[in-house]
Amino acid sequence: MGIRGSSQPQMREPESEPAIERAIDETIRRYFMRHEPSPRVYARAISTAQQPSAAGRDGSTLRSWIVAAASATAALLLVNIALHFFGVVAARAASDIDGRTGPFLLWLSSTGLARWINESETVFGYSGILFLHTLGLAMAVGASVVVDLRMLGAASRISVAALLPVFRFMWIGFILNALSGAMLFAADAPRKAANPLFEFKLVLIAVGIAVMAMMERSLLKSGSGAALVGSERRLTNLAITSLVIWTAAIAAGRLVAYTL
Amino acid sequence: MHAFAIWLKGTDLSWLVTHHGWVWATCEALHFIGMSILFGCIGALDVRMLGWWKSPPVAGVNALVRWGVFGFLINLVTGAVFFIGEPLQYVDNPAFRFKMLFLVLAGWNVLLFYVTGVADRIESLEPDDDAPISAKVFAGTSLFLWVGVMFFGRMLPFLGNSF
Amino acid sequence: MPTKSPERVSTPRVTDDELVERTLRGDSTAFGELVFRHGQAVYRAALAALGSATDAEDVMQEAFLLAFRKLPHFRHDASFKTWLLTITWRRALRWRHSPARRLGRLVSLETWFSGDLAEHRPTPEQSAVSEEIHRDVLRLIRSLPSRLRDPLLLSASGRYNYEELSDILDIPTGTVKWRVSEARRLLRAKLARLGHGRSS
Numbered sequence: 001m002g003i004r005g006s007s008q009p010q011m012r013e014p015e016s017e018p019a020i021e022r023a024i025d026e027t028i029r030r031y032f033m034r035h036e037p038s039p040r041v042y043a044r045a046i047s048t049a050q051q052p053s054a055a056g057r058d059g060s061t062l063r064s065w066i067v068a069a070a071s072a073t074a075a076l077l078l079v080n081i082a083l084h085f086f087g088v089v090a091a092r093a094a095s096d097i098d099g100r101t102g103p104f105l106l107w108l109s110s111t112g113l114a115r116w117i118n119e120s121e122t123v124f125g126y127s128g129i130l131f132l133h134t135l136g137l138a139m140a141v142g143a144s145v146v147v148d149l150r151m152l153g154a155a156s157r158i159s160v161a162a163l164l165p166v167f168r169f170m171w172i173g174f175i176l177n178a179l180s181g182a183m184l185f186a187a188d189a190p191r192k193a194a195n196p197l198f199e200f201k202l203v204l205i206a207v208g209i210a211v212m213a214m215m216e217r218s219l220l221k222s223g224s225g226a227a228l229v230g231s232e233r234r235l236t237n238l239a240i241t242s243l244v245i246w247t248a249a250i251a252a253g254r255l256v257a258y259t260l
Numbered sequence: 261m262h263a264f265a266i267w268l269k270g271t272d273l274s275w276l277v278t279h280h281g282w283v284w285a286t287c288e289a290l291h292f293i294g295m296s297i298l299f300g301c302i303g304a305l306d307v308r309m310l311g312w313w314k315s316p317p318v319a320g321v322n323a324l325v326r327w328g329v330f331g332f333l334i335n336l337v338t339g340a341v342f343f344i345g346e347p348l349q350y351v352d353n354p355a356f357r358f359k360m361l362f363l364v365l366a367g368w369n370v371l372l373f374y375v376t377g378v379a380d381r382i383e384s385l386e387p388d389d390d391a392p393i394s395a396k397v398f399a400g401t402s403l404f405l406w407v408g409v410m411f412f413g414r415m416l417p418f419l420g421n422s423f
Numbered sequence: 424m425p426t427k428s429p430e431r432v433s434t435p436r437v438t439d440d441e442l443v444e445r446t447l448r449g450d451s452t453a454f455g456e457l458v459f460r461h462g463q464a465v466y467r468a469a470l471a472a473l474g475s476a477t478d479a480e481d482v483m484q485e486a487f488l489l490a491f492r493k494l495p496h497f498r499h500d501a502s503f504k505t506w507l508l509t510i511t512w513r514r515a516l517r518w519r520h521s522p523a524r525r526l527g528r529l530v531s532l533e534t535w536f537s538g539d540l541a542e543h544r545p546t547p548e549q550s551a552v553s554e555e556i557h558r559d560v561l562r563l564i565r566s567l568p569s570r571l572r573d574p575l576l577l578s579a580s581g582r583y584n585y586e587e588l589s590d591i592l593d594i595p596t597g598t599v600k601w602r603v604s605e606a607r608r609l610l611r612a613k614l615a616r617l618g619h620g621r622s623s
Contacts, residue, residue: 028575028579028580035479
């Protein structure tokens with residue numbers, strides 16, 4: 001057969017028909033030979049038989065509790081906000097000095113801890129805790145953004161199973177912010193507590209965490225970290241919701257400083 | 261520099277920024293959002309190279325960097341708005357100067373990362389592959405510098421004067 | 424390329440149907456054997472549909488997971504392999520049409536079938552045919568409509584016969600053959616326009 005091999009890409013002579021057919025077959029064959037599933041995929045596919053219904057991993061019970069607590073808090077705060085707006089608490093609040101000064105909040109703001117946070121001039125005082133709060137926010141929202149972007153189709157070479165460890169960073173950021181946030185609250189309790197926007201921010205954060213926890217469970221439940229089964233649209237929706245919620249939470253957080 | 265700041269404060273644009281209350285607040289929110297996107301995506305790459313998250317291939321994580329750039333651009337714009345609105349708050353502020361310094365160093369770090377070819381070397385790493393020491397140095401430096409930018413940003417009202 | 428293979432349970436030639444029976448009775452190693460036998464076929468089907476190695480791996484896992492869950496409902500009217508591949512194909516199509524993937528194709532700058540041959544060093548026998556034609560062929564395959572591209576890739580991957588393809592794609596055998604030859608005809612015409620071969 002008159003097959004012409006071309007060593008110079010520039011010079012091209014029309015190939016014969018059998019050569020074309022062979023080229024097509026060869027191209028497809030090479031493409032398939034270049035890609036083989038890795039042993040890991042085989043192992044995971046086999047292990048689906050050993051783990052019929054995938055259980056969550058160790059930390060998931062703790063996380064479920066956190067989500068439950070966050071949701072309960074969110075519900076309570078929502079009720080509180082509703083009461084604000086419907087004027088039920090308005091009459092009582094009018095007679096308070098400096099916002100809601102119930103006994104607990106007065107006590108909290110007078111503790112040694114609160115005074116130290118407020119008065120400390122060093123970097124470990126209020127400014128330092130504020131920095132940790134910002135760092136935690138960057139970690140939690142940053143990790144969420146990575147997961148959400150992947151769920152929406154970006155960086156598709158990250159397999160869905162590889163995404164699971166990212167949630168750990170989100171949880172670390174959340175815990176860091178819960179602790180630093182508590183200390184910041186303690187330093188300024190009465191005014192913060194009276195600010196409905198602050199409560200709204202906490203509600204948004206609770207919802208945001210719940211959404212991320214739902215996404216994490218969805219990914220875990222699909223069987224030994226394998227791909228999504230029947231839940232792509234749900235995860236896409238959750239991803240979009242998550243982005244919206246975090247944006248709103250950040251906006252609320254910034255506005256708290258303006259409405260104090 | 262100081263004279264430039266005074267001039268800037270007198271411009272119409274500067275007045276516009278400070279006159280409408282919603283401008284500053286919105287830009288603040290956007291600045292934090294941009295920071296989160298930036299830190300999430302760039303942090304993801306750094307963490308992959310440092311080995312704290314080994315499951316994805318590096319090429320996959322690299323695809324997130326463009327979003328990190330997106331976050332950075334948001335912050336560049338909003339940061340410019342802040343500076344235009346209240347230049348005098350920043351120009352003599354040691355925290356601001358450190359923040360800019362760390363920002364420039366972070367940029368240098370990225371540049372060196374690509375110019376020295378380390379970026380190319382890690383591009384082909386498969387899941388669970390360890391990154392070379394040079395990559396880890398760049399990654400660690402990057403994390404340190406960006407956290408520093410965040411730190412001095414937070415310190416702006418405290419180390420400065422007229423906030 | 425993988426350097427280490429997981430351990431295989433070495434079995435004498437047991438039929439697929441028997442392995443299915445054993446799995447249903449609780450023998451988990453039997454399912455493992457099925458995975459080994461058909462894993463590559465499943466993977467290649469997914470790869471043909473999606474063009475991305477990562478997605479193909481994900482779909483491969485999903486397909487085996489689904490097959491395992493549906494195993495009690497497997498009626499032995501078709502072969503296990505065909506049944507498994509039908510599940511695989513349907514899953515791959517759902518994956519292909521999902522809104523997340525469509526958005527991802529907009530957002531991601533990666534191209535379909537991006538594992539190009541430029542990185543693959545040909546042996547002396549293989550370089551008898553020009554590298555350039557391979558690049559062109561791959562690019563043209565990508566541009567084919569999916570209803571022609573799918574049968575072409577599946578049939579040329581060498582793992583399925585026309586009867587199996589007809590079951591998997593859910594079209595008559597004649598249609599499969601026609602689409603494959605039509606795909607090849609189109610490729611030849613387009614290649615001729617690029618300077619390879621004579622125009623028909």
